[in-house]
Amino acid sequence: MTTILESLNRGLRTCLEESDRVYVIGEDVLDPYGGAFKVTRGLSTDYPEHVITTPVSEAGIVGVGVGMALRGLFPVIEIMFGDFISLTVDQLINHAAKFRWMSNDQVRVPLVVRTPMGGRRGYGPTHSQSLEKHLLGAPGLRVVAATALGDAGELLRKAVLEDEDPVLFLEHKVLYAKPIIAHDELSDFEVDVSDDPYPTYRLRIAGAPTPVITLTAYGYSAELAREAVKRLAYEHEIFSDLIVPTHLSPFELSDLFSAVRQTKRLLTVEEGTMTLGWGAEVIARALEELGAGLHAQRVAAGDMPIPAAGLLETAVLPQVEDIIEAAVALSEAN
Amino acid sequence: MTTILESLNRGLRTCLEESDRVYVIGEDVLDPYGGAFKVTRGLSTDYPEHVITTPVSEAGIVGVGVGMALRGLFPVIEIMFGDFISLTVDQLINHAAKFRWMSNDQVRVPLVVRTPMGGRRGYGPTHSQSLEKHLLGAPGLRVVAATALGDAGELLRKAVLEDEDPVLFLEHKVLYAKPIIAHDELSDFEVDVSDDPYPTYRLRIAGAPTPVITLTAYGYSAELAREAVKRLAYEHEIFSDLIVPTHLSPFELSDLFSAVRQTKRLLTVEEGTMTLGWGAEVIARALEELGAGLHAQRVAAGDMPIPAAGLLETAVLPQVEDIIEAAVALSEAN
Amino acid sequence: MSRPDNAAFYRRMLRIRRFEETVLDLFPRGLFYGTTHTYIGQEANAVGVLAWLREGDIVVSNHRCHGHFLAYGGSMRSLAAELMGRSTGVCGGRGGSQHIQWRDFYANGILGGTVPMAAGMASTEKLKEGDKMVFSFMGDGTLGEGVVYETLNIAALGAFPILFIVENNRYAQSTPTRLNLAGEIPDRFKAFGIPVESIDSTDVVEIHEAIEPMLKYVREKNGPAAFVVHTYRFAPHSKGDDSRDPEEIARYRTKDPLPIQAERLEEANQREIQESVEMEVADAFEQAESDPAAEPASLTSPLGKSQ
Amino acid sequence: MSRPDNAAFYRRMLRIRRFEETVLDLFPRGLFYGTTHTYIGQEANAVGVLAWLREGDIVVSNHRCHGHFLAYGGSMRSLAAELMGRSTGVCGGRGGSQHIQWRDFYANGILGGTVPMAAGMASTEKLKEGDKMVFSFMGDGTLGEGVVYETLNIAALGAFPILFIVENNRYAQSTPTRLNLAGEIPDRFKAFGIPVESIDSTDVVEIHEAIEPMLKYVREKNGPAAFVVHTYRFAPHSKGDDSRDPEEIARYRTKDPLPIQAERLEEANQREIQESVEMEVADAFEQAESDPAAEPASLTSPLGKSQ
Numbered sequence A, B: 001m002t003t004i005l006e007s008l009n010r011g012l013r014t015c016l017e018e019s020d021r022v023y024v025i026g027e028d029v030l031d032p033y034g035g036a037f038k039v040t041r042g043l044s045t046d047y048p049e050h051v052i053t054t055p056v057s058e059a060g061i062v063g064v065g066v067g068m069a070l071r072g073l074f075p076v077i078e079i080m081f082g083d084f085i086s087l088t089v090d091q092l093i094n095h096a097a098k099f100r101w102m103s104n105d106q107v108r109v110p111l112v113v114r115t116p117m118g119g120r121r122g123y124g125p126t127h128s129q130s131l132e133k134h135l136l137g138a139p140g141l142r143v144v145a146a147t148a149l150g151d152a153g154e155l156l157r158k159a160v161l162e163d164e165d166p167v168l169f170l171e172h173k174v175l176y177a178k179p180i181i182a183h184d185e186l187s188d189f190e191v192d193v194s195d196d197p198y199p200t201y202r203l204r205i206a207g208a209p210t211p212v213i214t215l216t217a218y219g220y221s222a223e224l225a226r227e228a229v230k231r232l233a234y235e236h237e238i239f240s241d242l243i244v245p246t247h248l249s250p251f252e253l254s255d256l257f258s259a260v261r262q263t264k265r266l267l268t269v270e271e272g273t274m275t276l277g278w279g280a281e282v283i284a285r286a287l288e289e290l291g292a293g294l295h296a297q298r299v300a301a302g303d304m305p306i307p308a309a310g311l312l313e314t315a316v317l318p319q320v321e322d323i324i325e326a327a328v329a330l331s332e333a334n
Numbered sequence C, D: 001m002s003r004p005d006n007a008a009f010y011r012r013m014l015r016i017r018r019f020e021e022t023v024l025d026l027f028p029r030g031l032f033y034g035t036t037h038t039y040i041g042q043e044a045n046a047v048g049v050l051a052w053l054r055e056g057d058i059v060v061s062n063h064r065c066h067g068h069f070l071a072y073g074g075s076m077r078s079l080a081a082e083l084m085g086r087s088t089g090v091c092g093g094r095g096g097s098q099h100i101q102w103r104d105f106y107a108n109g110i111l112g113g114t115v116p117m118a119a120g121m122a123s124t125e126k127l128k129e130g131d132k133m134v135f136s137f138m139g140d141g142t143l144g145e146g147v148v149y150e151t152l153n154i155a156a157l158g159a160f161p162i163l164f165i166v167e168n169n170r171y172a173q174s175t176p177t178r179l180n181l182a183g184e185i186p187d188r189f190k191a192f193g194i195p196v197e198s199i200d201s202t203d204v205v206e207i208h209e210a211i212e213p214m215l216k217y218v219r220e221k222n223g224p225a226a227f228v229v230h231t232y233r234f235a236p237h238s239k240g241d242d243s244r245d246p247e248e249i250a251r252y253r254t255k256d257p258l259p260i261q262a263e264r265l266e267e268a269n270q271r272e273i274q275e276s277v278e279m280e281v282a283d284a285f286e287q288a289e290s291d292p293a294a295e296p297a298s299l300t301s302p303l304g305k306s307q
């Protein structure tokens, strides 16, 4: 059993093995500490020249990464908590994401910025957020999210070695400790995987009737949605399919549209706060694409900061029950 | 005839007159320069103690504003170009917007951050953007947009003196030179104004048949949409209503929903890039609220940076013709 | 302001120490949420510095805020309750360990982000023309954040009454200062014309005295100053994440601020203080534990209505 | 590298001067988009500093980039074409005046934002173990941006081969240094242990010589250094926005770098250079004007396909 954490660690290791242009950079990434969440553990021991610890300077280190990438290296920057991505927005939007286009396509910025998003660990308002919504849709910036349904390390490897553009790579704190799910272990489900470099997964309860509702979710929320899909089938006899993209931005939703064309009912699930979250764009595109007749709802965090106290945090963040409830309601809407 | 610029200048002047808690702060805001776009002209001459020029430190000055606001002052920070708001995202999201809630409602942050967004002046990729989409939906941050349909200065005065929460106040470079439109001068239109502190305007061609499509837009885009509504009526005999909010976030769309409930066709117009722009949330909410049967489309900037060359910029940013074309198509969709 | 006596210094430090130790002890019981950054070893800083606090002065703290909060006069029980997510917590359980607001005390978990806020508060005091000042705490690692320098420039230009206190505990999380910090800490302030005093000490009395000139400067000149304390933390960065050399820790343990200060007291006096602090701590955690949990129903929208 | 002769210095500065004057002259004709920040008065900096450039060295510039670009060896015609939005522009009309990329030359209009990028580029050169270095230009006002200090720290810790050149033209837009900058500029670098040299001069030869020790330091020690030139711009910040005292401008005009350098040449030589530059400028703008406009159809998505 490989955890997402191990997979990511292995992914970075593979990158370092395969290319001497890779540099892993971030706060506290050196051994024996190996990073706040241990994703870089062991790497500085084996690749001492290629793993670089930095001062506490989120904007600065992303900017340094932009420079390295422009000059042909493959820097992988760790931002310790996704909450601090706020400090790098200028470097991401006005620098990393613009240089290629602004130079009339003369240069490339193969930068990866990795960061753990998400709550459910009681870290409170500045260490629990899913701030990716503020960066999705920034032209020139790719956003990719790891999932338990695939090899997170391989996904990261592609972002580092095969993508010539800047990638914000999202991890979820709760996913780290989860095992990667072999699809044949998902015995309840039939799984289809698209053959995009950053694939989209489509799950359906094995042998179930035609789905009547389509769920979509990414990252750790996909795990909650998967649980919801099961319980919807077994407890409510509501059959659904679940679309799990790993490539969030730029948005490319053809797999989702195929599914929704059948069901006409779309439920998006995400852990970020709802307003202008990922689901908003998904729904807007689905409606533009499919035209009238679509029903849709979103499940997301309440539009407020994330409280530290466990009960409060649970109330603010979306839970499996919330998904089920929304799905039941949506399946009845007309 | 009062221009938006004069109105904003007057609004700030009124604030300074009405309360000695107001401080106008920003880069190059002193006379005789009076700010890069001259919104603060004359103020430092008349209120020398209350108009403060700062170093080129966008994050720092917003942070200073947070501190002043927490201690009972009403700071109004000018960010010279909206493109630089990217440097203040941490101060806005993790500080200004969180303190009230995070302290269990013990404190208030009556901060206003004003900034000119928008292109159409050939300033190129880092001085032309409409980056507000990256901040709309941040819990605890209010976003308000000036419009030519109302007294921008009065809107600003409310944000400064009457709002106890942090407000990102959007101006548009092209609006500055435009006159405020007295509603009786809008002879083609019937205008309704909601009685919210940050009002929503509803426009319809005077004496026209029931609208078949609803447009919504804010800021300078509302001017383009207004032109489109006219031409749709006179050239295409497509009758529409136009909803222009000034209060963008948190989203409160009941006026829009009333209109769309009639037309079932919704066209959003904005100058920011399309993906996860304001229109995405508007459409998602409209669909969630109104259910199946809604048709919707967005008009927005292409998902790319804004080029400097005039022809290119025009091609990337939404124009009246784009709105008309989208509206015609939408009116025919089924 | 009259200087606290040795007993008061000892008591204040011991309150922090025993509070923090209790937090670490109780953590495995699952009483708390998230994690915590304890102040064990650094008590002399908060106590020595904040003994100069006057009514209405402002304290701006950071992720390692328990010590500052207790030295400020914050209640143990409400801090314990905050960590336990009780409705009686300093911030009703919303903030947790790093996000504390009470009276004129403010903390946030974003390193450096509170520094411009602190300067803004100081500017407010200056505009009011009162004699209040701001104490702004930061760690050595926080000197990596750019907004700190934006603030030093702004505060120096505006001559804001603020004292920047750098607690150099020689590490940012796992990273020793040597890998984090080029040049010398005091020069970071001198670069903006801000006067600075440094001390390498864990003796609360020494620290208290050493800071006096900077404090006077801030109050009289109404301008910023800085104070750097070279210190050490004994416990892990948060909990369980300690990769420092145990020998190094042991070496610094010999400079524990508590025994240093205890020695200035009669044994009986020491014991009396210890017992009373023990009781206070026990009561605080007991009460906090029996306080009601923060209720989801209490959650409000983060914005008031626009009027 | 052999030192450029006086004629070369003069020619290089004159190219910049006449390019910029032509831009300002032609602006009312509506040929250009947006606005522009001219380098008039500061020519000795770019020319004196970049005369040290070796093949493969990197130059990172800012909003006021025309002078740097031309001194780097950039083509007048493609710069003029860029300002006019022609497909032959340095960046095909996408970038405009502030956003220029060509070979190892990079500029962006976000103040300070390019400084960490420059350091990242320098780190790359260090990792390659070559002898290339980075020249990173910034204005005095840019010292307000926090990311500059993050970068100084990182560059000093990593000993990156980068030279920070501060062109202190005594203003940030309309704001005099006195209102923008606390303390002394060189101390901003010393605070990070970065060696720094300053000069108050508009004499290209003086500047060229003064920078030599810092340049040697960077190339030999493979670590960052800084160079501060106190200078002045004669033209408005962008165009038409000048609120400085005309007498002050006139005073500095007496130190115009061009006559200072011209005096070192025979009159005939001066005239010859002037005529050839005049022709070059006229040709550049003429050609640029007749170049095809950038085509909307040329606009691509900002991202390649993920492979």
Ligand SMILES: Cc1ncc(C[n+]2csc(CCOP(=O)(O)OP(=O)(O)O)c2C)c(N)n1
Residues within 6 Å of the ligand: A027, A056, A058, A080, A084, A087, C037, C063, C064, C109, C110, C111, C112, C138, C139, C140, C141, C142, C143, C169, C171, C172, C173, C237
């Ligand atoms: C902006 C930001 N970056 C990173 C962190 C994660 N972090 C928390 S504490 C810490 C080390 C801080 O070191 P220092 O300032 O020396 O304070 P100390 O913990 O030593 O008291 C780091 C990197 C953070 N909280 N905020």
Ligand SMILES: Cc1ncc(C[n+]2csc(CCOP(=O)(O)OP(=O)(O)O)c2C)c(N)n1
Residues within 6 Å of the ligand: B027, B056, B058, B080, B084, B087, D037, D063, D064, D109, D110, D111, D112, D138, D139, D140, D141, D142, D143, D169, D171, D172, D173, D237
């Ligand atoms: C991040 C950012 N803030 C503000 C501006 C607007 N701006 C452009 S130039 C300038 C003044 C810059 O002063 P300085 O660094 O001294 O350079 P100079 O213009 O004097 O060459 C300002 C404030 C900007 N381009 N980027």
Ligand SMILES: [Mg+2]
Residues within 6 Å of the ligand: C139, C140, C141, C167, C168, C169, C170, C171, C172, C173
């Ligand atoms: Mg430390």
Ligand SMILES: [Mg+2]
Residues within 6 Å of the ligand: D139, D140, D141, D167, D168, D169, D170, D171, D172, D173
């Ligand atoms: Mg300048």
